[in-house]
Amino acid sequence: MVPAVVKGVAVAATNNELQGLKRALIHQSGRSNIRVIWIMAGITTMAITLPLTAAVLPEDRFDALFHYYNGGGLTVQGPSIQARTQIGNNTSFSAKYYVDSISSATIDVQTSASKYVEKREEQSIGITYLRDKSTLSLNYTSSEENDFDAKSAHFSLSQDMFGDLTTLYMGYSRGWDEIYKTLKTNGNISRDPGFAKEADRQNFRLGISQILSKELVTSLNYELITDKGYLNNPYRSVQFTDGSKLQEEYPNTRSSNAISLRANYHLPYRAALHGSYRFYSDTWGIGANTFDIGYTHPYREQWVFRSHYRTYAQSRANFYQDLFDPYAPQNYMARDKELSSFSSQTVGLGVSYNLVGQGRGFIDKGTVNFSLDHMRYNYDDFSDLSNSSRNPYHFSANVMQLYLSLWY
Amino acid sequence: MKIHCATLLLTSLLLTSGCSLQPWVKPYERAKLADPIMSFDPNPISTSYINHIYEAREGARGASGGEGGGCGCN
Numbered sequence: 001m002v003p004a005v006v007k008g009v010a011v012a013a014t015n016n017e018l019q020g021l022k023r024a025l026i027h028q029s030g031r032s033n034i035r036v037i038w039i040m041a042g043i044t045t046m047a048i049t050l051p052l053t054a055a056v057l058p059e060d061r062f063d064a065l066f067h068y069y070n071g072g073g074l075t076v077q078g079p080s081i082q083a084r085t086q087i088g089n090n091t092s093f094s095a096k097y098y099v100d101s102i103s104s105a106t107i108d109v110q111t112s113a114s115k116y117v118e119k120r121e122e123q124s125i126g127i128t129y130l131r132d133k134s135t136l137s138l139n140y141t142s143s144e145e146n147d148f149d150a151k152s153a154h155f156s157l158s159q160d161m162f163g164d165l166t167t168l169y170m171g172y173s174r175g176w177d178e179i180y181k182t183l184k185t186n187g188n189i190s191r192d193p194g195f196a197k198e199a200d201r202q203n204f205r206l207g208i209s210q211i212l213s214k215e216l217v218t219s220l221n222y223e224l225i226t227d228k229g230y231l232n233n234p235y236r237s238v239q240f241t242d243g244s245k246l247q248e249e250y251p252n253t254r255s256s257n258a259i260s261l262r263a264n265y266h267l268p269y270r271a272a273l274h275g276s277y278r279f280y281s282d283t284w285g286i287g288a289n290t291f292d293i294g295y296t297h298p299y300r301e302q303w304v305f306r307s308h309y310r311t312y313a314q315s316r317a318n319f320y321q322d323l324f325d326p327y328a329p330q331n332y333m334a335r336d337k338e339l340s341s342f343s344s345q346t347v348g349l350g351v352s353y354n355l356v357g358q359g360r361g362f363i364d365k366g367t368v369n370f371s372l373d374h375m376r377y378n379y380d381d382f383s384d385l386s387n388s389s390r391n392p393y394h395f396s397a398n399v400m401q402l403y404l405s406l407w408y
Numbered sequence: 409m410k411i412h413c414a415t416l417l418l419t420s421l422l423l424t425s426g427c428s429l430q431p432w433v434k435p436y437e438r439a440k441l442a443d444p445i446m447s448f449d450p451n452p453i454s455t456s457y458i459n460h461i462y463e464a465r466e467g468a469r470g471a472s473g474g475e476g477g478g479c480g481c482n
């Protein structure tokens with residue numbers, strides 16, 4: 001969410017103008033003070049809502065990204081293509097296509113299954129409507145995997161105010177997931193006809209962006225997410241101290257709260273500092289803190305260099321254990337490492353090169369971008385079962401992005 | 409009647425004082441804020457992908473600026 005920046009001159013109703021109007025109204029009407037006061041209140045309210053300056057639609061742009069992830073025995077790669085175009089003065093359309101091609105032999109797979117290859121495809125379409133200082137967006141997303149289908153609808157509304165120094169934002173999303181299990185028969189993979197589960201999700205978002213000074217802009221965001229239905233993985237098992245295994249059992253509801261604060265500061269020379277913090281907690285007992293700091297430095301007209309450092313720490317879900325006691329049964333049991341206690345650190349570098357300096361034909365601007373992130377995950381209470389020492393598990397991963405962006 | 413008038417006058421003055429709150433950063437002072445390097449999300453296609461990476465590997469979700477979608481990424 002970015003606060004709208006005024007383009008053009010703001011016309012404000014000043015106290016002097018309102019006072020002059022009041023004197024004119026009293027002289028002309030000769031009516032009672034009450035009617036004048038209500039007229040003043042009405043004019044004041046109109047002045048607040050009249051478009052002093054308009055908000056703007058998102059930029060028309062085309063992006064083509066190639067992404068590559070490798071780490072922890074998992075390789076995921078594929079394209080992501082996104083386009084947005086404005087139709088008329090008030091409406092903008094967007095579309096996105098995304099693919100994950102997955103080759104996996106993660107620690108979970110090593111302990112309970114064999115290496116597998118999978119593909120996930122996701123498509124999105126959206127529309128944004130602008131009226132004066134308000135922006136309304138609707139988006140629909142669907143994705144398909146060999147054992148998981150998801151659909152979601154998203155609504156958001158933003159409102160600029162106080163001379164475009166402040167932007168209020170609210171959003172709502174609804175998701176519908178269908179979970180299946182795959183069977184491998186004679187080398188062919190198909191869905192198990194006897195297994196089909198559902199899960200629904202709702203997201204409620206509130207946010208405010210505030211320009212604090214000529215160099216500083218901040219953003220505060222809150223999101224409530226509720227899930228109900230089948231929320232666990234149909235393939236994963238929990239482990240007991242006697243070596244036995246049992247299918248995971250999760251609660252069928254989950255509710256989470258997340259609040260984040262972000263700030264961007266423009267340094268005295270042309271460069272920017274970025275900082276963010278997010279606090280998270282949910283009804284499964286997971287608590288997490290996320291910090292991210294970054295630095296952006298343009299060089300001459302063509303180059304922009306970026307760097308960032310992110311740290312994340314999480315406490316485990318209250319029904320997670322690495323090993324369960326077979327003589328102390330629990331209603332809910334999980335051994336998903338994503339629900340364990342762990343920490344992670346990410347260091348990232350990125351560079352952009354401006355291909356099209358002052359525009360060429362219908363292209364206003366074009367950049368080629370490359371970024372590389374190195375991630376390390378260290379688990380406190382998830383052990384590596386691939387060897388007899390059962391040391392706490394850890395892995396590192398590299399994430400590469402190469403993409404072209406065009407503005408028109 | 410006088411109390412009623414005073415109440416309405418006070419209400420109107422409060423509304424007027426709210427209207428008179430002038431932007432402390434004038435439009436002609438926002439050049440640095442309009443610089444693309446100051447955007448919270450200069451490359452949405454990249455941000456969306458990185459958020460997807462983190463949500464598939466971490467228990468926390470939300471308040472990261474994206475709208476997300478379902479994924480059996482576990």
